[in-house]
Amino acid sequence: MLSLIYVSTATSRLPLAAVEAMADRAAARNAQVGITGMLAYNGESFMQLLEGDGDAVLATMRRIERDTRHGDINYVRQEIRYQRECPDWSMKTLLAPLSRMGSAALFTKSLPRSTDLDTRILFTSFASTVRPDIVAKIEERRQRVVLADMPVAANV
Numbered sequence: 001m002l003s004l005i006y007v008s009t010a011t012s013r014l015p016l017a018a019v020e021a022m023a024d025r026a027a028a029r030n031a032q033v034g035i036t037g038m039l040a041y042n043g044e045s046f047m048q049l050l051e052g053d054g055d056a057v058l059a060t061m062r063r064i065e066r067d068t069r070h071g072d073i074n075y076v077r078q079e080i081r082y083q084r085e086c087p088d089w090s091m092k093t094l095l096a097p098l099s100r101m102g103s104a105a106l107f108t109k110s111l112p113r114s115t116d117l118d119t120r121i122l123f124t125s126f127a128s129t130v131r132p133d134i135v136a137k138i139e140e141r142r143q144r145v146v147l148a149d150m151p152v153a154a155n156v
């Protein structure tokens with residue numbers, strides 16, 4: 001099984017909702033060809049893990065390379081592994097940059113349990129690298145989501 005990780009830079013500042021929608025479509029397509037993995041976005045760059053049959057991963061990667069929503073692709077890993085790290089995810093999306101004390105530990109916990117240590121380190125350090133204005137934006141969104149989840153009485 002091929003396990004591939006790359007980082008890339010978003011061409012424009014993609015709204016988080018757009019990244020979520022893109023990952024949902026990607027997940028549906030990946031499921032058809034037996035690809036699993038995860039996609040992290042820190043407001044500026046992507047890090048993606050793709051795992052599955054070598055031909056399927058490479059064919060998907062060729063399409064991803066042509067996608068104009070990002071560029072400057074750098075491969076971090078391309079190797080044979082014997083077990084999937086994200087067996088339950090056609091594409092898990094991780095949108096959390098690390099800005100608060102203890103948030104690195106939280107982020108690491110949100111990674112699938114079967115993620116190997118080297119992959120945890122790669123994704124956690126990627127998610128930790130983020131510009132302060134982007135942290136503020138994502139924090140704002142997180143607050144809105146928390147408020148929306150609260151009972152109506154607590155919202156007024």
Ligand SMILES: Cc1cc2nc3c(=O)[nH]c(=O)nc-3n(C[C@H](O)[C@H](O)[C@H](O)COP(=O)(O)O)c2cc1C
Nearest residue numbers: 026027029030046048060063064065067069070091
């Ligand atoms: C950062 C990023 C990650 C992507 N991940 C996937 C993916 O895992 N699987 C997938 O099929 N498409 C993924 N896409 C979308 C593909 O690039 C492409 O738009 C989609 O597969 C449709 O390709 P087509 O228009 O050539 O049919 C991703 C795009 C970006 C920008």
